[in-house]
Amino acid sequence: CAQDASCPTACCEAEAQAEETTVDGIDRAAIHALAYVITTRGIPCSQVVLFGRSLGTGTALRLAKVAQETWHWTVGGVVLQCPYISIKQIVTDYACAATSFLIPTYYDNLATLRQLCTQVPDAETFKPFVPLLILHGERDEIIWPYHGRALYKEALRLGHPSVEAAFAPEATHNWWNLCEDIICPTSQFIKKHVIQRPNALQGQTTAATCRPSYPCQSGTPQTAGKILQLVREVNGEIL
DSSP states (O other), X not given: OTTOTTSXXXXXXXXXXXXXXXXXXXXXXXXXXXXXXXXXXXXXXXXXXXXXXXXXXXXXXXXXXXXXXXXXXXXXXXXXXXXXXXXHHHHHHHSOHHHHTTSOOOOOHHHHHHHHHHSOOOTTSSOSSOOEEEEEETTOSSSOTHHHHHHHHHHXXXXXXXXXXXXXXXXXXXXXXXXXXXXXXXXXXXXXXXXXXXXXXXXXXXXXXXXXGSOOOOOOOOOHHHHHHHHHHHHHHHO
C-alpha cells in the first residue's frame, strides 16, 4: 500500500494503525481470549489460570481484575513471572524518579494488586480472592527481584490468603531452569489452588452462567469432571 502512489491516504493510515501495538489493544485481545475460553470452550472460570511474563504480568493481573469487576468471573489463579511494581518504577531504576513522570501510567501492578486484595466481591462468589503465584529470578538484570518481593509482601500485608512466591537463585530475566524454576512451583500452585474435587465445583461460575454477560458464539460446555480429568493429566505429565 505504501508503495502505491494511487493508494488513498486513509487506507495507508488504517493499515498503519492496525499494525500498531497499544496497551488498549493488548488488553482487548486478552479479554476476548478469556471470553472465548469460558463462553465458547465452556471451561469454568475457576479452572482458568492466567500466566504473564515480564511486560505481560501487567496484562494478566489487569485481566483478572477486569474479569472480576465486569463479569464477576473469578479465575482460578494468576502466575506472574518477572513481575514489576509499575512501568514507572522500572524507569526509575534505570534513570531517576524525575524521569518517570514523563512515562504514561500504563501498567501499575502494585495498584492493581491492591484493588484485587481490597475490593473483594460479594460472599456469594465462589472464590473471592484470586490465587497468586509470583516467580522471580534473583539474578534478573532487567526487572530487579525487589519488584517481585514488593508485590508479594504487599499481598501478604493486605491479608491475601492464597499468595505464594518463588525466587530462583540462578535465574536471570531470560534464563530459567524450565522444570525446577517454573514448572514445579507452578504445578504445585495449580494442585493446591486450582484442582478441586468435583463436588467443590458446585455453585461456581461456569460457562452457562457467564455466557449471558458476554455476547459470544455458544459452544458445548465440558463437564466439571472432564475438566478436572484433563487438568490432572496435564499436571501429571509435567511433574
